[in-house]
Amino acid sequence: MQSIGDIINNLNPEIAKKHNLAQIYQQVLADRNVQQFLNQHKDQITSEMIKKSWSNLYEYYLAQHKQDPVTAGYRPELFLNHHAIDLRYVPDESKIEQNLRANTKKHLHLISLPETLHDVRLSQVDGTAAGRVEALAAIQQFLAGYPQNPHQQGLYLSGSFGVGKTYLLAGVANSVAAMGKQVVFLHVPTFIAGLSSHFEDNSLQKEIDRVSQADVLLLDDIGAETLSQWSRDDVLGVILQARMDNVLPTFFSSNFAMADLEDHFKETKNALDPIKAKRLMERVRTLAKEVVVSGPNRRH
Numbered sequence: 001m002q003s004i005g006d007i008i009n010n011l012n013p014e015i016a017k018k019h020n021l022a023q024i025y026q027q028v029l030a031d032r033n034v035q036q037f038l039n040q041h042k043d044q045i046t047s048e049m050i051k052k053s054w055s056n057l058y059e060y061y062l063a064q065h066k067q068d069p070v071t072a073g074y075r076p077e078l079f080l081n082h083h084a085i086d087l088r089y090v091p092d093e094s095k096i097e098q099n100l101r102a103n104t105k106k107h108l109h110l111i112s113l114p115e116t117l118h119d120v121r122l123s124q125v126d127g128t129a130a131g132r133v134e135a136l137a138a139i140q141q142f143l144a145g146y147p148q149n150p151h152q153q154g155l156y157l158s159g160s161f162g163v164g165k166t167y168l169l170a171g172v173a174n175s176v177a178a179m180g181k182q183v184v185f186l187h188v189p190t191f192i193a194g195l196s197s198h199f200e201d202n203s204l205q206k207e208i209d210r211v212s213q214a215d216v217l218l219l220d221d222i223g224a225e226t227l228s229q230w231s232r233d234d235v236l237g238v239i240l241q242a243r244m245d246n247v248l249p250t251f252f253s254s255n256f257a258m259a260d261l262e263d264h265f266k267e268t269k270n271a272l273d274p275i276k277a278k279r280l281m282e283r284v285r286t287l288a289k290e291v292v293v294s295g296p297n298r299r300h
């Protein structure tokens, strides 16, 4: 490799003088990061390459020192590209995090649940609290196996009000969404109560399909909804059947233990129907394994 002095001496003296190029060359080539790059690759880099790649070196030099909203969150990086020095912009750490966050958000569809659940990460959950150990272990086992086997059984988190069931499901939802899978997390009571709003624009079937076909579905607070025969059999029943048929992971949270949920399903607004309730309960049992979550009420 030639010295910086040689390179400068090789410039066309007329042009160099006119634009004060020698000085700019010197500045760029003396830049600490440029120097470091040239030293790192001194066996491969020739002065010919430096001349040929001049505009990249110059842009790299400028990019390090300017605040440009277009490249905010990216840093310039030199690299060898065949026989030239090339320039690329690589996301800095915070940009990687931002991308992951945006991607996660895009893949998780919340229905009738607060937007703040997008921010819940399982890594923030204290895993040592006795009432959550089993649930967290089961969740971790599911997530670890999910990339290889997207057809696992889900979990049914039961436990009293405020122990953190919704929070745990939000953690699962975001973890799966971060893998780029489509996730639907919905609050069952509000979803059931709002079904009639779809009648006007015939969007009900589309909504049911979206919920049925999500890679992972999480049904929050099942058992707290007020059911009609129709919403039990033709909405909830249909969704759960589709999940079973396609072996798609489905999670639940409920204040009811599985053993008590059947009684809730028996009773609709104007009928008692133990057979239909049993059938629905069979689907829940097939789809998910019950894990009890306990602990203090975290709402106070």
Ligand code: ADP
Pocket (backbone or CB within 6 Å): 124, 125, 126, 159, 160, 161, 162, 163, 164, 165, 166, 167, 168, 253, 298, 299
């Ligand atoms: P549940 O669904 O069992 O009724 P939630 O998941 O809604 O309970 O949790 C109750 C409150 O406690 C919520 O405000 C939630 O954000 C908070 N919370 C639950 N688990 C945790 C946790 N591990 N760390 C921090 N806050 C939590």
Ligand code: MG
Pocket (backbone or CB within 6 Å): 165, 166, 167, 220, 221, 253
């Ligand atoms: Mg809840």
